[in-house]
Amino acid sequence: MTFRLVYRFGCLLLGWLRLLARSSAAKDVEILVLRHQLAVLQRSGAKSVFARGDRAVLAALFRLLRKRHRSELTLLVTPRTVLRWHARLVAKKWTCPHRGPGRPAKPEMLRALVLRLARENDGWGYRRIHGELLNLGWRVAASTVWEILKRAGIDPAPQRADRSWARFLSAQAQGILAVDVFHVDTVFLRRLFVLFFIEHGTRRVHIAGVTRHVTAAWATQQARNLLMSLDDTRTAGIRYLIRDNACYFTEGFDAVFTAIGARAVPILPGLPRMNAIAEGWVGSCRREATDRVLITGERHLRIVVAEYAGHHNEHRPHRSLRQRCPDRVGAPELPAADGSHRVIRRDRLGGLIHEYTQVA
Structure with a gap:
């Protein structure tokens, strides 16, 4: 029993002597690693969860530690884990972003413009609208115009023109x-x-x-x-x-x-x-x-x-x-009314008819 105590005390004394021989910078790095691991455990509980910032800090500190010093510390991660973090980071940088199936979505401004042209020109087909878009600087295909009109419930063909009597009389x-x-x-x-x-x-x-x-x-x-x-x-x-x-x-x-x-x-x-x-x-x-x-x-x-x-x-x-x-x-169109405008009344026929207008 006495021999075992003397042996343990001798090992601790040798470890302390080795620490005295190490530089202050090396001991500071070890302290930082241990303190950061303790912070991770306090934040995430028994199951350690490393955020992106934790991974970056630990990878930088491990880089400053010598290989023989790492083996003397109780670490939550192994060097293989740090290498796996780095591999994922490299793969994420060079991997193209995931895109859903089919063509990319059309800009909302283009969709609104196509529907406006179709609404204001009921005799235009999708080919005519496509030509107008090209003149306006939109480089799109005719099939894109056809798809926008179809999804909006508008017939892309010219037969969708209004041939009612009301439309005819309005034109005449x-x-x-x-x-x-x-x-x-x-x-x-x-x-x-x-x-x-x-x-x-x-x-x-x-x-x-x-x-x-x-x-x-x-x-x-x-x-x-x-x-x-x-x-x-x-x-x-x-x-x-x-x-x-x-x-x-x-x-x-x-x-x-x-x-x-x-x-x-x-x-x-x-x-x-x-x-x-x-x-x-x-x-x-x-x-x-x-x-x-x-x-x-x-x-x-x-x-x-x-x-x-x-x-x-x-x-x-x-x-x-x-x-x-x-x-x-x-x-x-008249400017939209706001709180700075005042509405005044004008009478006609001795007040029989009232007219209202806004003034600043």
Whole structure:
């Protein structure tokens, strides 16, 4: 028993003497390795889990330790483990990233642009859209355009064009002018007549005149006055004139528009819906203006109708014009409203009609 104790004490003394012979740098490295292993055990428990930072620190410290000193330490990892870490790091650097099967996903901007071109040009097929994309600088294949349209539920073929009556009439509306006459009874039970024209494309209304007796000569002269008030571009754009079969719409009235290359198209008897846009404006004018005012005379009616026509052209939104007024057709979008804008009201017809606008 005494011999064993003397032997153990001698071994410890020799180990301490060897430590005294080692440099301070070597002993500091060993201390750092042991402290870092202890930190890993305290953090992960009985099962040591090395993070990327732990692996890098231990690999660097092992590099500073001499081979004979490593064997004297109790290490959580072996040199083979450190080599395996290094092999994985090298393999990860030179391995291409994993990509799912099939072609890479298309940019969202390209997809949105293809769908926009298809939506705004219903007669374009995927080949036509592909050519437009090439002109815009997008280097894509025609099959890519076909795939985007197909996934969005849009037929890539040109047969997807809208051939409905609504689409046809909308395309023809720019060259159509309609005319009609409606009456208003004054407070003194006198009947007055209003002659007006309305453009189908922009829904712009032109009040031609107000009179107590509509005659063919008066209607023909009002038609001449209208054409003289329009510029040459708008006059040249008129291709058809829709009118009813009233006695004051004579051949002389039609000749005024025939002279500029337009064709008069009378509606069938008893079918006012053939002139539905003009009839619709008459209904709006009655509901919003003339039926809510006691008209005293011809001058008063002219003021009321002109004021309402100005409201119709300058402010009143129309669903057929994407909730814009006729004067703003083709104009840029208004800036989005925010808290810095104030909404003010403008009254027409003595407060009968309210218009709202925003100011900074």
